[in-house]
Amino acid sequence: MNRLIIICGKTNSGKSTLKNALLQHGFESIVTYTTRSPRPGEVNGVDYHFVSEEEFENLKKGQLLEWSGYTKDGQIVQVGSSKESYMQPGKHVAILDAAGLKALKESNTPYEAYYLDIPKKELIRRARQRGTEDEKQVMERLDMEEEGYNDVKLYATPLPLMSTDDLVHIVLTNDFS
Structure with missing residues (x-):
């Protein structure tokens, strides 16, 4: 059975936590490309494909779907994500931002998308706990993301703040009760 799950959400919403939980249920990860530097503990080819700006520009010339x-x-x-990664048979999970999700929808690739709709106050609390950015950086990033996520509910099912186990249950069963 082919199944593509897309997880979407703002900074510190729990996207990676949910993705990692789904990997424990037999899903395979679609690893995206990024030009940012790795965070502590991130592994190239596992968390992201970390590439230079020049390499990314070359990928955009036909290898990336979004x-x-x-x-x-x-x-x-x-x-961005490669076209090839979305064509693989099996159960896959990917993390996309709102713009990436919109581009995926326009590609007519079949998927199920879930938006982690977490209150801003909780996102800020999690950012403090993570400690990888100062508060000013977090606020700037959340403010920038705000506009980009206005329409995300048109492309994804919103999921409120709840435990990872509950999120996994909903994604696996489509049971929202």
């Missing part, structure tokens, strides 16, 4: 960008510390960071 891509988008955002600004961090005054630099543009690009993220």
